[in-house]
Amino acid sequence: MRFTPNLKWNLTKLNLGYIHAPLTALGPGRRVGVWLCGCARNCPGCLSPEFADFKAGEALTATNLTRIVLDLAKKHRLSAVTISGGEPFARPRPLKTLVSGLRSGGIEDILVYTGYWAYDLTEEFPWIEKYISALVDGPFERQNPSKEIFRGSDNQSLNIFEYRDYFITRSYLNWKKVEKRQAQIVVDPDLRLRILGIPGPGDYDHLFEPFPTPPPEDEPTA
Numbered sequence: 001m002r003f004t005p006n007l008k009w010n011l012t013k014l015n016l017g018y019i020h021a022p023l024t025a026l027g028p029g030r031r032v033g034v035w036l037c038g039c040a041r042n043c044p045g046c047l048s049p050e051f052a053d054f055k056a057g058e059a060l061t062a063t064n065l066t067r068i069v070l071d072l073a074k075k076h077r078l079s080a081v082t083i084s085g086g087e088p089f090a091r092p093r094p095l096k097t098l099v100s101g102l103r104s105g106g107i108e109d110i111l112v113y114t115g116y117w118a119y120d121l122t123e124e125f126p127w128i129e130k131y132i133s134a135l136v137d138g139p140f141e142r143q144n145p146s147k148e149i150f151r152g153s154d155n156q157s158l159n160i161f162e163y164r165d166y167f168i169t170r171s172y173l174n175w176k177k178v179e180k181r182q183a184q185i186v187v188d189p190d191l192r193l194r195i196l197g198i199p200g201p202g203d204y205d206h207l208f209e210p211f212p213t214p215p216p217e218d219e220p221t222a
């Protein structure tokens with residue numbers, strides 16, 4: 001979908017749906033994961049429909065959210081962040097404030113997942129290549145599933161911008177080569193189970209399958 005202006009451009013706040021550290025399943029290495037709410041696309045089979053509502057989560061100024069992410073990064077000694085959603089570019093102005101603030105605060109590597117195409121976004125927002133290390137772009141297509149680690153469907157691709165930093169570029173190139181899909185299962189304080197990363201088809205079903213009944217133990221012999 002080509003990037004088109006919408007009324008949400010001027011919103012100054014970002015709705016935080018979820019945040020987690022360390023995140024190991026969405027981007028190279030250990031990272032802070034940030035999920036922003038709001039996406040109008042309704043892709044069939046969307047992996048994160050709970051973040052589609054623009055009013056879901058907690059509405060925060062980009063400056064406050066930057067502080068929260070930097071505090072979490074400091075606590076876990078992390079210098080990389082993944083931003084997903086929802087559609088992070090649904091609110092590009094506060095997103096720019098967030099990514100530029102993270103860079104100023106010492107974050108060296110920022111990966112963003114978007115349903116738009118990188119060439120449309122970079123044309124519209126030249127600041128992307130200044131602050132964002134890599135974009136995984138394109139809408140999720142359920143009928144076109146991928147087994148590759150970084151994407152949910154084969155129409156999506158990894159666009160690396162961080163050619164200034166050899167080690168970051170290399171980490172993305174190595175990550176791209178990893179064939180085995182990773183998912184990270186976390187238990188929230190309210191005991192809710194979450195799968196972070198990109199689960200393969202049927203992974204959720206396997207997770208909630210009942211444990212097989214163990215065979216009866218032999219009767220003890222006298």
Ligand code: SF4
Nearest residue numbers: 039042043046115140
């Ligand atoms: S663009 Fe992403 S978040 Fe939005 S509906 Fe599609 S898969 Fe879900």
